Amino acid sequence: MLVAAAEMLSVASSAAASRRIWFSVRHYCKPAPTKLRISEALSGAEVGTTVKVQGWVRSVRLQKKHLFLHVNDGSSSKPLQIVTSSDLSDPLLTFGSSVEVTGILKKSTHQRQPVELQADEVHVIGECNPVNFPFKIKQTPSIEYIRQFPHLRCRTSAFSSLLRIRAEASATIHSYFKENGFVQIHTPIITSNDCEGAGELFQVEPPIPEIDENFFSVPAFLTVSGQLHLEVMSGAFSKVYAFGPTFRAENSQSRRHLAEFYMVEAEISFTQSLEDLTKVMEDMFKSVTEHVLAQCAEDVDLFHRDVRPGHRDAIDVMLQKQFPTITYSEAIKILNHSSERFMFPTQWGCDLQTEHEKYLVKHCGDIPVFVTDYPYKLKPFYARDNKDHPEHTAAAVDLLVPGVGELCGGSLREERLDVLRAQLEEVGLEDTYSWYLDLRRFGSVPHGGFGLGFERYLQCILGVDNIKDVIPFPRFSHSCLL
Incomplete structure (x- = not known):
């Protein structure tokens, strides 16, 4: 009896096992989506x-x-x-x-x-x-309205299109530099240098001052530019670039300024001409824009249709024409001969304001225009002194674009040790920038570079009026949501 029962259990177990195998095979054979x-x-x-x-x-x-x-x-x-x-x-x-x-x-x-x-x-x-x-469903909210909801605006068609365009433009800029022989440098976000010399710096301090009043033993700040670090690298590489966040403690609520934004910066060694810089600026602008228009056609069309109707035609004109170049002195003459009534003065030696920049762009046919040879006193200590007379100018250049104004700013760098030392002594920075003088002592070469505001670039090609609408999480005075 015990043997018979055991045999029956064995048969039953075998049958159950076969059913389990059958179901397993059947489930396995069903194609998964x-x-x-x-x-x-x-x-x-x-x-x-x-x-x-x-x-x-x-x-x-x-x-x-x-x-x-x-x-x-x-x-x-x-x-x-x-x-x-x-x-x-x-x-x-x-x-x-x-x-x-x-x-x-x-x-x-x-x-x-x-x-x-x-x-x-x-x-x-x-x-x-x-x-x-x-x-709401079946509604197209304005970009001004969705700006109120930084945590939700990526759910809208307009802002999701913006983010895809931004990602494509960013990747294309990296590709452009790689294809043209530039080496990417990760410049620091925390630095002891004030590249611009404007004093608009966010200071970095430890959370408990009693630990160490100066955590880094020297005052440290969020970077306003990676340029000086790129200049270090340009002593060993002929072409370098950086692409990262920069910070300005500007108490501004304007449509063109942010406290945190992204900057594309490049430095080129063995160059003695501003034309070498302007060629790269223009070629990069056109190459990146053409690629973005092709790869993100539907997303870009949304902006050219709903945000700035007709802007695509203006972009096509920019891409087809060569960007003109005028000197600062020529720009002042154009402004002084215009019938426009400007809020800010336009005499030689004044800094160009947004209203001036936009007028110059319009005067030149509503296409980007290079302005060169600014008054030497308007530019930082590192800009090369043209040594001209009677107009004392620097070998500096800005690229002005429609709707935005200044998009790029650059210069040849002062490679002459005696001239640079004298300039640093004049502004009381010789000790602070002794390392910068070393760059000129050991194998210095003529070099120059520029920086491009990435958000302003997006404003330009998309026709967006406010810079807060082309960055995922805008940071500006009295606002740091999320």
Whole structure:
């Protein structure tokens, strides 16, 4: 009896095991859905297959038999249309909610969308109360309105387009420098140097002053520019660049200034001509812009259509024409002969203000213009002295662009040790910058460089009026949200 029972249990166990194996094999053979980003789904490469997408609902439309959703995950300017049975409708399936959708990707019969997803599963991952959500379905909020919600504005079409453009422009700038033989340098954010000499510095201090009043043994600040560190590197590399955040403690609420912004800076050795710098500025501007217009066409079109209508034509003119060059002295003459009434003075020796810069751009045909040879006293100690007479000028250059004003600023650097020492003595900085004099003592070469404000560049090509609308989290006086 015991043997018989054991045999029966063995047979039963074998049968159960075979069933388990059968179910396991059956489950294994069932094709798992391919997980796609929305941009990948819209490409149509996976048409006819079962796919899974995840994203946020941009619109909901319920009919008697069908439910239509538009879902986006930030990878594309266009959403993917989801079509499913109205039986899958869920009260939590609202505008702004996050979802996971599985179904078969099919070609769409509508001309405006190449594919659509015939869904058999729709799961709400995160609900969103559309009453309290600050952005409403079928509304296009202004960029001024969405600026009030820095933690939510990436959910809007305009700002998600801006972030994709920003990412593409950033990557393209890096590619441009790499293709042209520049070496990237990671310049420090904390520094003891004040490159600009304007005193607009954020000082860095330890949280408990009793530990050490000067944590670094010298006063330390957030960088206003990586230029001086690039000059160090230009003693060993003929072409270097940096791309990172910079900080200015300006108490400004203007449309052109931020307390934290990104700067593209380059330094070129063995150059004795401002033309060497202006060629790189112009070529980089045009090359990067052409690439961004091509790769982010739909995102850029949104701005050229909804934010600054007709701006694409202005950009095309900028790309087609060579940027003119005028001297500072010529610029002053143009301003003094104009019928425009300026708020700030325009005599020789004054600094050009935004109103002056915009007028000069307009005067030159609404295309970017280089202004060179500024009064020597207007430029920092490192700018090369032209030694001209009677107009004492520096070998400095600014690139002025439509709608913004100054986009780039650069100069040849003073490589003559005696001239540089005299200038540092005059401003009382000889001891502070003794290391800078060493650069001229040991294998110095003529060199120069420039800096480009990345946010101002985006303002220029997109036609955005306020610099706060082209950076994810704007920092300015009396505002540091998030």
